Amino acid sequence: GEDVEQSLFLSVREGDSSVINCTYTDSSSTYLYWYKQEPGAGLQLLTYIFSNMDMKQDQRLTVLLNKKDKHLSLRIADTQTGDSAIYFCAVAFMNRDDKIIFGKGTRLHILP
Amino acid sequence: DVKVTQSSRYLVKRTGEKVFLECVQDMDHENMFWYRQDPGLGLRLIYFSYDVKMKEKGDIPEGYSVSREKKERFSLILESASTNQTSMYLCASLSGQGGDEQFFGPGTRLTVL
Numbered sequence: 365g366e367d368v369e370q371s372l373f374l375s376v377r378e379g380d381s382s383v384i385n386c387t388y389t390d391s392s393s394t395y396l397y398w399y400k401q402e403p404g405a406g407l408q409l410l411t412y413i414f415s416n417m418d419m420k421q422d423q424r425l426t427v428l429l430n431k432k433d434k435h436l437s438l439r440i441a442d443t444q445t446g447d448s449a450i451y452f453c454a455v456a457f458m459n460r461d462d463k464i465i466f467g468k469g470t471r472l473h474i475l476p
Numbered sequence: 477d478v479k480v481t482q483s484s485r486y487l488v489k490r491t492g493e494k495v496f497l498e499c500v501q502d503m504d505h506e507n508m509f510w511y512r513q514d515p516g517l518g519l520r521l522i523y524f525s526y527d528v529k530m531k532e533k534g535d536i537p538e539g540y541s542v543s544r545e546k547k548e549r550f551s552l553i554l555e556s557a558s559t560n561q562t563s564m565y566l567c568a569s570l571s572g573q574g575g576d577e578q579f580f581g582p583g584t585r586l587t588v589l
Contacts, residue, residue: 372516406583407566463521464578466521469518469519
């Protein structure tokens, strides 16, 4: 399978929580990132977590890391229309000279 | 407050032309990267550089080369452009510390006719 995998699409109602999931294959992860890309814009780093942490919270964003299962998630509380974007999971792997490998991105669609 | 700039937002070239994409960062970062982004394929790493005159192949280096003569500038070169190189090209830079933010440029949309 791919080094970093995430589902391509997620649809959520405004006001609900969004949970975007990401799995990776190599256990030598060091830093794990979530990026947001809005239409016509570049990539914006939302948050990152070091692999010895299992949770990080920043306002409406919560990152959860299950290193045993190689699973990373991004939860967006009280999802707003402005959260509509593509969200990229990215992982730096020590066994790959700390190269950062990106997932293909999850398109988050907000329903009114 | 621009940190990473790319020489062009849009570029149209003909098959067989030599194409230079320039990227400049003003943060004194050691590491610089070139990615291409295609629908349904996400970001793919072409080349990266961890120091002046140093370069490493990424996942899809074929058909590309790079140049890093100065720390702030990382160039992507298409020796002979082909239609399958039509894409969005993103440059990024990162300090030597892995936990810092990777800053992206605005992207260059290249069309090869």
